[in-house]
Amino acid sequence: MTLKLIYKILVENWPMFLRGAGMTLYISIISTILGSIIGLIVGVIRTIPMPERGFKKVVLKIVNGILSAYIEFFRGTPMMVQAMVIYYGSAEAFGISIDKYLAAIFIVSINTGAYMSEIVRGGIVSIDKGQFEAAHALGMNHVKTMTNVVMPQVIRNILPATGNEFVINIKDTSVLNVISVSELYFVTKSIAGNSFIFYPPFFIACILYFVMTFTVTRILRLFERKIDGPENFDLTGNQMQVARPEDIIRKKRAEGIGHPY
Amino acid sequence: MEKLIEIKHLSKTFGTNEVLKDIGFTVNKGEVVCIIGSSGSGKSTLLRCVNLLEKPSGGQIIYKGENILDDKHDIYAYRTKLGMVFQQFNLFNNFNVLGNCTVGQIKVLKRSREEAEEVAMKYLKVVGMDQYINAKPRQLSGGQKQRVAIARALSMEPDVMLFDEPTSALDPEMVGEVLKVMRELAESGLTMLIVTHEMGFAKDVADRVVFMDQGVIVEEGSPEQVLNNPVQERTREFLSRTLNQ
Ligand SMILES: Nc1ncnc2c1ncn2[C@@H]1O[C@H](COP(=O)(O)OP(=O)(O)OP(=O)(O)O)[C@@H](O)[C@H]1O
Ligand SMILES: [Mg+2]
Numbered sequence: 378m379t380l381k382l383i384y385k386i387l388v389e390n391w392p393m394f395l396r397g398a399g400m401t402l403y404i405s406i407i408s409t410i411l412g413s414i415i416g417l418i419v420g421v422i423r424t425i426p427m428p429e430r431g432f433k434k435v436v437l438k439i440v441n442g443i444l445s446a447y448i449e450f451f452r453g454t455p456m457m458v459q460a461m462v463i464y465y466g467s468a469e470a471f472g473i474s475i476d477k478y479l480a481a482i483f484i485v486s487i488n489t490g491a492y493m494s495e496i497v498r499g500g501i502v503s504i505d506k507g508q509f510e511a512a513h514a515l516g517m518n519h520v521k522t523m524t525n526v527v528m529p530q531v532i533r534n535i536l537p538a539t540g541n542e543f544v545i546n547i548k549d550t551s552v553l554n555v556i557s558v559s560e561l562y563f564v565t566k567s568i569a570g571n572s573f574i575f576y577p578p579f580f581i582a583c584i585l586y587f588v589m590t591f592t593v594t595r596i597l598r599l600f601e602r603k604i605d606g607p608e609n610f611d612l613t614g615n616q617m618q619v620a621r622p623e624d625i626i627r628k629k630r631a632e633g634i635g636h637p638y
Numbered sequence: 639m640e641k642l643i644e645i646k647h648l649s650k651t652f653g654t655n656e657v658l659k660d661i662g663f664t665v666n667k668g669e670v671v672c673i674i675g676s677s678g679s680g681k682s683t684l685l686r687c688v689n690l691l692e693k694p695s696g697g698q699i700i701y702k703g704e705n706i707l708d709d710k711h712d713i714y715a716y717r718t719k720l721g722m723v724f725q726q727f728n729l730f731n732n733f734n735v736l737g738n739c740t741v742g743q744i745k746v747l748k749r750s751r752e753e754a755e756e757v758a759m760k761y762l763k764v765v766g767m768d769q770y771i772n773a774k775p776r777q778l779s780g781g782q783k784q785r786v787a788i789a790r791a792l793s794m795e796p797d798v799m800l801f802d803e804p805t806s807a808l809d810p811e812m813v814g815e816v817l818k819v820m821r822e823l824a825e826s827g828l829t830m831l832i833v834t835h836e837m838g839f840a841k842d843v844a845d846r847v848v849f850m851d852q853g854v855i856v857e858e859g860s861p862e863q864v865l866n867n868p869v870q871e872r873t874r875e876f877l878s879r880t881l882n883q
Contacts (some may be wrong), residue, residue: 505728507724507726507728508728508730508731510691510722510728511722511724511728511729511730511787512730513691513717514689514691514717514720514721514722514791515717515718515741515742515746515790515794516714516715516716516717516718516742516746516747516794517714517742517746518714521745521746525741525745526741529732530731530732533732606774609777610734610770610772610773611772612769612770613768613769613770613771613772
């Protein structure tokens with residue numbers, strides 16, 4: 378009986394469900410990417426070593442102040458309320474009407490950014506001081522040290538947390554229904570409202586949410602493994618007498634194994 | 639003899655803690671200088687001041703006739719002339735062995751990848767790690783890591799190598815392999831400034847030994863003189879303490 382009902386709802390409404398899920402995925406992918414970029418930039422700025430004196434120190438102090446205000450504010454207020462304030466506020470208070478999808482992406486990105494910048498900052502702080510010192514000792518300046526040595530390690534280390542943010546975003550885009558973004562929850566609500574049956578559509582939505590979050594988690598796990606490289610390494614050489622070492626490196630690279638990077 | 643690094647009246651304070659006081663000594667080209675002294679005497683701080691990982695509070699560091707503590711001096715270019723080997727290896731975790739030895743050459747010295755790999759292979763051979771180019775640091779033993787760290791520093795082809803207790807973090811059976819590499823480097827005529835607790839090693843390879851205590855240089859001279867016939871009471875005390883261990 379119930380299975381039949383679920384099946385019926387699914388057959389009648391599957392294009393809507395798919396479109397809703399697609400919108401949810403679209404907003405969360407874009408926002409996770411943008412949010413991570415914001416997080417990386419803000420996190421890196423917040424860990425710039427403070428100059429001892431002068432103009433640069435004043436500027437950095439002010440920028441850091443603004444950034445921590447941003448982080449505290451967006452972490453400390455509900456996204457649903459922010460959505461109302463930003464979307465209706467821009468229209469009613471300033472007379473600017475922004476596209477609700479743009480507003481949605483903006484709100485989720487800026488929230489993700491606030492969380493990610495703390496994650497990134499933590500990631501940078503937790504990198505062993507020896508890594509910075511070894512890079513400096515080779516003559517790298519702060520920027521080279523960060524781009525070549527520190528950030529690649531930070532990005533690897535924060536991948537699980539980024540995946541977590543992605544999953545949270547998939548689920549939390551549902552609050553955007555308050556500004557009528559036709560994501561999965563909004564669509565499900567309309568289907569339920571039109572047909573006057575409630576749990577079957579929401580049951581379907583539930584499954585769809587789970588499929589999305591589970592797939593994302595798995596894909597990210599695979600990605601992490603790929604970055605980590607093989608558990609074991611191969612000794613090179615022995616044929617060293619015949620081939621020059623650089624030939625061996627080149628050969629290895631052509632075979633797609635033993636990337637130096 | 640050509641003076642490579644000349645340190646004059648160098649001082650360093652952390653807050654109110656005066657760690658280095660009026661340090662002065664010279665490293666000549668081709669010379670191996672060993673710094674010995676008890677724990678906390680300021681040996682690491684001195685070495686870190688030499689390549690400016692620590693900012694000296696006063697004094698001068700003259701490198702090839704130029705005071706590198708002048709504001710206008712390019713400290714990044716200066717650091718490429720000094721190879722540093724740390725007690726804790728500090729290999730870059732995001733690179734394999736070959737990457738560790740090439741990243742500085744490519745990003746700082748602007749060498750081509752081919753040239754950098756050739757140079758890296760040359761020095762990895764010197765330390766006997768040329769078969770391990772694909773290994774990540776976490777896959778190596780302590781002794782192997784330290785030998786790669788030495789190759790990484792050598793790959794920049796510096797004028798002088800600084801070693802800060804390169805064997806102190808190693809298990810006893812791995813100390814030998816690292817000291818052997820360092821001996822060979824010393825024999826090849828490389829200029830080296832080495833902080834070490836290995837008295838036998840210092841006796842064998844050093845041209846000069848510097849004994850430090852509580853932030854000052856107490857005694858300096860040939861290994862024969864400082865280690866066998868020390869003039870200063872404090873040196874004698876230190877040596878009898880370390881030899882009795
Ligand atoms: N960053 C720092 N801040 C404050 N004090 C420091 C700092 N680094 C070193 N010191 C102090 O400076 C003194 C000398 O330290 P240093 O590490 O140079 O000694 P060391 O001779 O290398 O000792 P060891 O043989 O144990 O390595 C110590 O008293 C230490 O506590
Ligand atoms: Mg030390």
